[in-house]
Amino acid sequence: MSDTRITQATRSSKTAMWRGFRRRCPNCGEGHMFTSFLKVVDRCPVCQESLSGHRADDGPAYLTILxxxxxxxPILIYSFVEYxxxxxxxxxxxxxxxVGLSLFLLPRLKGLVVGIQWANGMHGFASPD
Known part of the structure; x- marks a missing residue:
């Protein structure tokens, strides 16, 4: 299998965030990032990029609530006042x-946070350049 890893200097934050939001590997954009609802895979099944170094913690939950x-x-207030x-x-x-919107957004925002961390070489994502 060929090594498709991207060097730290060429990692695009925008691309990694979009791929993460789509729940795909931030490196190749092909492999699935999750094995279950919120469990991040240790390695991308396509490019073998290590994703085990992420530290998303509570960030995605806070963003979802926000x-x-x-x-x-605003919709709640408007509908109560008008109708x-x-x-x-x-x-x-x-x-x-x-509940529906939260369940939709939570894994996507976790993928986005992992993509940001990967693109910036944070935590365990530092490139071995």
Whole structure:
């Protein structure tokens, strides 16, 4: 198998972030980054790039809360003021929306954070140049 690793000087943050958001390897963009919902693979199955050095920690969860809150809070306030729905209907609809949007965004934002770390050579991603 050929070595397709990119040197630290040529790592593009924008490309790595987009590939991470798509839940793909930040190096090749082909291999899957996750083995399950949020478990990052140790090595890319395509290019064999090591992804075990990531330190995403709580960053993706904070970003998810920030985005979901900023998207749904204004909609919640607007719909309550304009339409005055039954509180149970409003609570049910926004609970489903919040959970659904959070489950959609969380793995994508984790991939984005891992892509940023990879592109900048942070933690265990330092290039052996």
């Amino acid at each position: 985005i979901v809150g900023h998207l749904l809070a 005055r729905p039954d509180p149970l209907v409003l609570a049910t609809a926004f609970t489903i929306g919040t």
